Amino acid sequence: MSTTETLVVGDTQNLAPPDSGLAVARPLAEPVAGWVSAKIGRPHRERLAIVYVRQSTLQQIQQHRESRERQYALADYAVTLGWLKNRVLVIDEDQGQSGKTAEQRLGFHRLLAEVTMDHVGLVLGLEMSRLARSNKDWHHLLELCAIFGVVLGDQDGIYDPSDPNDRLLLGLKGTISEVELHTMRNRMWRGMLHKAQRGELFLHAPIGYVKTLDGGLAFDPDEQVRSTVQLIFDKFDELGSAHAVTRYLWRHDIKLGVRPIDGPQRGQVEWRRACHATIFSVLKHPFYAGCYAYGRCPVDRKYQQTHKTDRRWVSLAETKVVLKDRVPAYITWERYQANLSRLRENRSRRESKGATRYGTAMLSGLVFCGECGRRMNVAYCQTGHRRYDCVGYMQQGLDKPCRGVSATPVDTLIVQQVLRALEPASLELSLRAAENIQRERERLTQHWQQQLERAQYTVRKAGRHYRAVDPENRLVARTLEHEWEQSLGGAHRVQDEYDRFRKENSPTLSDPERQQILALSAAIVPLWNAPETGSADRKEIVRSLVERVIVHVRGDTEYVDITIHWAGQYVSQHTVVRPLLRFQQLDDFDRIKAIAKAGREAGRTCQQIANQLNDEGFHTPSRRSRQFTKNKVSSLLRWLGLRQPLLDREQLADDEWWLPDLTAELSVTTSRMHHWVRHGFVHAHKALDSKYWVLWADADELTRLRQLRDYLTTEHRIPYPAELKRPKPRPSPPAADPSENSHTE
Numbered sequence: 001m002s003t004t005e006t007l008v009v010g011d012t013q014n015l016a017p018p019d020s021g022l023a024v025a026r027p028l029a030e031p032v033a034g035w036v037s038a039k040i041g042r043p044h045r046e047r048l049a050i051v052y053v054r055q056s057t058l059q060q061i062q063q064h065r066e067s068r069e070r071q072y073a074l075a076d077y078a079v080t081l082g083w084l085k086n087r088v089l090v091i092d093e094d095q096g097q098s099g100k101t102a103e104q105r106l107g108f109h110r111l112l113a114e115v116t117m118d119h120v121g122l123v124l125g126l127e128m129s130r131l132a133r134s135n136k137d138w139h140h141l142l143e144l145c146a147i148f149g150v151v152l153g154d155q156d157g158i159y160d161p162s163d164p165n166d167r168l169l170l171g172l173k174g175t176i177s178e179v180e181l182h183t184m185r186n187r188m189w190r191g192m193l194h195k196a197q198r199g200e201l202f203l204h205a206p207i208g209y210v211k212t213l214d215g216g217l218a219f220d221p222d223e224q225v226r227s228t229v230q231l232i233f234d235k236f237d238e239l240g241s242a243h244a245v246t247r248y249l250w251r252h253d254i255k256l257g258v259r260p261i262d263g264p265q266r267g268q269v270e271w272r273r274a275c276h277a278t279i280f281s282v283l284k285h286p287f288y289a290g291c292y293a294y295g296r297c298p299v300d301r302k303y304q305q306t307h308k309t310d311r312r313w314v315s316l317a318e319t320k321v322v323l324k325d326r327v328p329a330y331i332t333w334e335r336y337q338a339n340l341s342r343l344r345e346n347r348s349r350r351e352s353k354g355a356t357r358y359g360t361a362m363l364s365g366l367v368f369c370g371e372c373g374r375r376m377n378v379a380y381c382q383t384g385h386r387r388y389d390c391v392g393y394m395q396q397g398l399d400k401p402c403r404g405v406s407a408t409p410v411d412t413l414i415v416q417q418v419l420r421a422l423e424p425a426s427l428e429l430s431l432r433a434a435e436n437i438q439r440e441r442e443r444l445t446q447h448w449q450q451q452l453e454r455a456q457y458t459v460r461k462a463g464r465h466y467r468a469v470d471p472e473n474r475l476v477a478r479t480l481e482h483e484w485e486q487s488l489g490g491a492h493r494v495q496d497e498y499d500r501f502r503k504e505n506s507p508t509l510s511d512p513e514r515q516q517i518l519a520l521s522a523a524i525v526p527l528w529n530a531p532e533t534g535s536a537d538r539k540e541i542v543r544s545l546v547e548r549v550i551v552h553v554r555g556d557t558e559y560v561d562i563t564i565h566w567a568g569q570y571v572s573q574h575t576v577v578r579p580l581l582r583f584q585q586l587d588d589f590d591r592i593k594a595i596a597k598a599g600r601e602a603g604r605t606c607q608q609i610a611n612q613l614n615d616e617g618f619h620t621p622s623r624r625s626r627q628f629t630k631n632k633v634s635s636l637l638r639w640l641g642l643r644q645p646l647l648d649r650e651q652l653a654d655d656e657w658w659l660p661d662l663t664a665e666l667s668v669t670t671s672r673m674h675h676w677v678r679h680g681f682v683h684a685h686k687a688l689d690s691k692y693w694v695l696w697a698d699a700d701e702l703t704r705l706r707q708l709r710d711y712l713t714t715e716h717r718i719p720y721p722a723e724l725k726r727p728k729p730r731p732s733p734p735a736a737d738p739s740e741n742s743h744t745e
Contacts, residue, residue, distance in 0.1 A: 037081070037151075037157075037158040039151055039158050039159075039160045039163075040081060040082065040121075040122065040151060040158065043121065043149065044121030044122055044149075044150075044151060045081075045082045045083055045087075045121060046121065047087075047118070047119055047120055047121035047122075048083075048087055048088070048089050048114065048119050048120050048121060048122075049078040049081070049083040049087060049088045049089070049120075049121060049122040049123075049124065050088075050089045050090075050091055050111060050114060050120050050122070050123050050124065051071070051072070051074045051075050051078060051088065051089070051090045051091070051124045051125075052091050052094075052107065052108075052111055052123060052124070052125045052130060052131055053068070053071040053072060053090060053091065053092035053094075053095070053130070054071075054092070054094040054095065054097065054099065054105075054107065054130050054131075055067065055068060055095055055096065056096070056097070056098045056099065057096060057098075058096045061095055061096060067126070070126055071125075071126045071130065072090065072092075074124045074125075074126065075088045075090055077124065078122065078124060081122070083122070089114075091107045091110055091111055092107065093105075093106045093107035093110065094106065094107035094108060098133075099129060099130070099131070099132055099133035099134070099177075099181070100133050100134055100181055101134055101137070102132065102134070102137040108131075108132070108137070111123065111141075112140075112141065112144060115141075115144045115145060115148055115150055116144060116148065118148050120148070120150050121149075121150060121151070122150065122151055122152075122153060123141075123145065123150060123151075123152045123153070124152075124153045124154070125152075125153075125154055126154065126155055127154050127155060127177075128154060128170070128173040128174055128176075128177050129177040129180060129181075132174065132177070133177050133178055133180070133181040134178060135174050135175060135178050138170075138174035138177070138178075139171070139174065142161045142167065142170055142171075142174075143161075145161045146161035146162040146167070149162070152170065154173075193294075193320065193321075196294035196295075196320070196321045197321055199292040199321075199323045199326040200215060200216070201294060202215065202216070202217050204261050205217060205259070206281075206282070206285055206287055206288070207220075207225070207229060207256055207257065207258055207259075207278070207282060208220050208225055208226055208228075208229035208257075208282075208288070208330065209287065209327075209328070210259065217287070217327055217328065218328060219328050220257070220259075222257055222269055223450065224257060224447075224450040224451075224454065225256075225257030225269060226330075227446065227447070227450070228254060228255075228256055228257060228447075229256075229282065229288070229330055230330055231254070231443065231447075232245055232249075232279060232282050232283070233283075233288070233330060233331050233335070233339075234443075235248050235249075236283060236339060236342075237335075238436075240342065240346075240355065240356065240540060241342075241346050241355040241356070242276060242279045242280045242283060242343065242346075243276060243355070244355075245279050246274055246275065246276045246279050249274040249279075250273070250274065252444060252447075253497075254274070254447060255271040255272055255273055255274065256271070256272055256273075256274050256278065257269045257270070257271055258270050258271075258272050280343075283339050283343060284339075284340065284343065286316060286322070286336065287327045288329065288330045288331055288336065289329055289330075289331055289332065289333045289335070289336035290324065290325050290326065290327050290328065290329030290333065291316075291322060291323065291324045291325075291326070291327065291333065291336075292321070292322070292323040292324075292326035292327050293316060293319050293321065293322050293323075294319070294320055294321040295314075295319045295320030295321060296313060296314060296316075296319050297311045297312065297313050297314070298311065298312065298314065298320075299311055300312045350374075350375060351375075352365070353365025353366055353375075353543075356536045356539040356540050356543065357535075357536060357539075358534065358535050358536055359378060359380065359386070359535060360380075360384075360386060360535050361378045361380075361386045361388070361407045361411065362407075362411040362414055362415065362535075362538060362539060362542055363378075363388065363407070363410065363411065363414060363542070363546075363549050364378045364539065366542070366543065366546060366547075366548055366549050367388050367410070367548075367549045367550075367551055368548055368549065368550050368551070369390035369402050369550075369551065369552075370550045370551055370552025370553075370561065370563070371390065371402040371403075371552065371553075372390060372402055374390055374402075376388045376389060376390050376404070376551065377389050377390075377391050378407070379404075385406070385408075386406075386407040386408070387404050387405065387406055387407055388404055388405050388406075388407050388410065388551060389404035390402035390403075390404060403553040403556075405551055405553055405560050405578050406578050406579055408579075409560070409576040409577060409578055409579075410549070410551060410560070410562060410576060412576075413562060413574055413576050414542060414546065414549065414564070415528070415538075415542075417564065417572070417574075418541065418542055418545055418546070419524055419525055419528060421545055421566075422524055422541075422545075423524065438508065441505050441506070441508070444501065444505065445501075445502075445505075448494075448497070448498040448501055448502075449498075451494050451498070452491075452494050452495060452498055455487070455490055455491035455494040455495075456491055458487045458490065458491070459484070459487045459488055459491050461487075462480070462483050462484040462486075462487040462488075463484055465480050465483070465484075466480040466481055466483075466484050544567070545566060545567055546564060546565070546566060546567070547565045547566065547567055548565045549562060549563070549564055549565070550562070550563040550565070553578070554587075556585050557585060557586065557587040558577045558578050558579075558580050558585065558586055558587060558621065559575055559576075559577060559578075559587060560575065560576050560577070560578050561573070561574075561575055562574045562575065562576060577619070577626075579621060579622060580621030581621060581667060581669065582621060582664075582667065583620075583621060583636055583639065585621060586619075586621055588618055591618070592613060592618055592636075593640065595609065595612060595613060595616070595618075596609055596613075596633065596636055596637060596640065597640065599612065600637060605630075606630040606631075606633040606634045606637070607630045607633075609628075609633045610627075610628040610629055610630055610632065610633045611628075613628040613633070614627055614628050620632055639664070651687065652694065653696075655696055655697060655698040655701075656694055656695065656696050657694070657695045657696070657697060658692060658693070658694065658695075659673055659674075659677075659684075659692065659693040659694075659695055662695050662697060665702070666702075666705055666706060666709055667709070668709050672709075676705075676708070677693060677695070679725070680725075680727075681705075681708065681720075681724075681725050681727065682695055682696075682697065682701070682705065682727055683695065683696040683697070683701075683727055683730050684696075696730055700728060701727060701728065704724060704727070704728075707724055708720065708724045708725070711724060
C-alpha cells in the first residue's frame with residue numbers, strides 16, 4: 001500500500017496517518033480531516049451520501065438525545081470523506097419506527113428507491129441495527145448496494161457489499177442485529193408474562209375501571225361512568241343483542257365515560273357516543289366478571305396475510321393467563337358466560353339461531369327440517385308471503401330432498417300455543433311489566449340527574465376560574481368569561497331536556513297507569529295483535545318459551561307434522577294443513593274426485609257439489625280460502641275432463657298453449673306466468689277477438705321454462721341468467737292483431 005494513500009477513521013482493517021504508514025484506530029465520532037478509505041473512489045463521490053437516522057420509539061427520541069445527535073453528526077463525517085455538504089442527504093422519516101420490519105418505514109423505502117435509481121454512493125448509519133433488524137430487509141439492501149456499487153459505513157468502518165469478506169462481515173452484523181431484537185423482545189415478553197401470571201399486569205383499564213397508583217385495577221370513581229357500564233349489562237339481559245343496546249343508548253342520548261390513554265386529556269373522563277364495537281367489547285371482556293385474562297389477542301403472522309392486522313381474538317380456553325376473582329366485578333361469572341352464549345347465538349350462522357329481527361316470520365332461527373335435521377331458512381316474497389325452506393342440500397350438491405312449507409299455518413299454531421301457555425301467568429307478567437317500567441324510569445331519571453349535576457359542576461368550576469383571574473387582565477378574562485358562558489348554556493340545555501323528560505315520563509307510575517297495565521293481563525291476545533307490538537317483541541316472547549320447532553311435511557300432501565320443544569324439556573306434537581298449488585296433491589284427492597264425478601253424472605250443479613264437499617269436511621289446496629265454491633268445482637271438473645273447457649284447444653296452432661294450460665303444465669302460479677309474459681321470457685300474444693293469452697312453447701322451450709321455474713326456488717337472491725330469460729326464435733309466429741300488444745321477442 002502506498003504511504004500517500006490514507007484510510008478512513010474507524011476502518012480498523014487498514015488505517016494509516018499520512019506521514020507514517022502505521023495503522024491506528026479512531027472512533028467514527030471523531031473524524032480526522034484527510035483520512036480517506038481505499039474503498040471510496042471518485043464514482044462514489046459523484047453520487048449522494050445518505051445518512052439514515054432512526055430511533056425505535058418516541059421515548060427514545062425524547063430521552064436518548066446522545067444517540068440522536070451522534071446519528072445526525074454522520075453528515076459532517078460524510079464531508080470529511082470527500083462529499084460536498086450539499087451532496088449529503090439525511091433521511092430521518094423513520095423516527096419512532098421499529099426496525100423489525102420495513103412495512104411502515106417510509107424512510108427505508110426512500111433509501112431503497114434512491115439506491116435503485118443509481119443516485120447513491122455511500123450509506124451511513126450509526127450501526128447496522130439502525131438500518132434493519134430483519135435479515136430479509138438487511139440482505140435486500142445489501143444486494144441492491146452490491147448491484148449499484150454503493151458502499152456502507154458505520155461507526156466501525158467502511159464496507160463494500162460486493163467484496164466477499166465485507167459481505168460476510170455485513171451478514172454477521174445483520175444476524176447479530178436480528179438476534180439482539182429477538183433477545184430484547186423475549187426478555188421483555190417473559191417479564192410481562194411472569195407479571196401477568198400473578199394477575200398484576202394491566203396495560204390499559206377498560207371503560208368503568210381506572211389504574212391505581214400501585215398498578216392494580218379499581219372501579220372508576222365517577223358514579224355516572226359506573227352506572228352507564230352497569231346499564232349496558234342490564235339492557236343486554238332485557239333486549240338480547242348488542243345492536244339493540246347500542247340503539248337504546250342512542251335513543252336516550254346516553255354516552256359512555258371514556259378515559260383516553262394518551263393525548264392532552266389523558267386520564268380525564270370524556271363522554272363519547274356509543275358504538276357497536278365498544279358495546280360488544282364490554283360484553284365480552286372478562287374483567288367485568290372479575291376474571292383476569294392476559295393474551296386474548298396474540299400476534300398471528302398467518303392471520304396477517306388475509307387481514308389488515310396481525311392480531312386475532314381468541315377464546316378464554318386459548319388465552320395464556322386466566323385467573324378468576326382477581327378484578328373488581330360488575331357481573332357474576334355465570335352471567336358473563338350466559339352473555340357469551342347469547343352473543344354466539346346472535347351470530348348469523350347456520351349453527352346459531354341469530355338475533356331477533358323485524359321480519360314477520362315468528363320462527364326464524366328456531367325451525368328445523370324433520371327430513372334432514374338442518375336449520376331451515378326464512379324466505380320472503382314481494383307480496384309479503386313467507387316460507388320456511390330447507391336449503392341444506394345445496395351445500396352438498398344434491399337434489400332437493402326436503403320440502404318447504406308456508407310460514408303462515410306454522411306461525412299461527414305456534415302463536416296459539418304460546419298465548420295459551422301465557423294465560424295462567426298473565427297476572428304475574430303484568431306485575432313484572434309494571435316493575436320493569438318503574439325500574440326503567442328510575443334509571444333514566446337517575447341518568448338525567450347525574451347529567452344535570454355534572455353540568456352544574458362545570459358551571460361552578462368555570463366561575464371559579466373566572467373569579468380567580470385578575471379582572472384587568474382582559475386577555476385571559478375574556479377567554480374564561482366565554483368558557484363560563486358556554487358552560488352556562490350547556491347547563492340550561494341539560495335542564496330543559498331533563499324537564500321535557502320529566503313531563504313525558506313521570507319518575508313513578510301513577511295509579512291509572514298501574515291499573516292499565518294490570519288490565520292488559522286479561523287481554524293478552526289483543527295486546528299481541530296490537531300495532532304497537534313489533535315483530536321483534538313477539539319473537540322474543542316465542543324464544544323465551546320455545547327452544548326449537550321440527551317441521552315434517554308428509555310427502556307431497558297438505559299435512560305437516562310439527563314438534564314443539566318447549567323450555568323445560570316438554571315436547572308437544574301437532575298437525576297443520578299447508579296450502580298447495582294443485583288438487584292432485586291433496587291427501588283426499590281420490591275421494592274428492594269420486595264425489596265430483598258422481599255429482600256430475602247425477603246432473604247436480606257445481607254449487608250443489610261444492611256444498612256436499614264442504615259438508616263432508618274437504619278443503620281446497622288454496623291458501624286464500626279453504627272452502628269449495630262453484631267456480632272452484634267448475635275448474636276441478638274441467639281439469640278432470642268432465643266439463644267442456646272455456647278455451648278450445650282447436651283454435652291453437654302447433655306447440656301453442658292457453659296461459660292456464662301452460663301454467664298447469666309447468667306447475668307455477670298464474671301471477672308468475674304473467675310476470676314472464678310481461679318481461680318477454682316467453683313468446684305470447686293475445687288471441688284474435690279474445691282477452692286470453694296464447695303462449696308458444698315447444699319441447700326445448702318447456703325444458704328452458706322448467707329450468708327458469710326451478711332457478712328461483714333455489715337461488716332466489718341471484719338474478720336470472722340471460723340464457724334462461726331469452727326464448728328461442730319461433731319458426732312461424734302467427735299474425736297478431738295490430739291493435740293488441742305483442743310480447744313476442
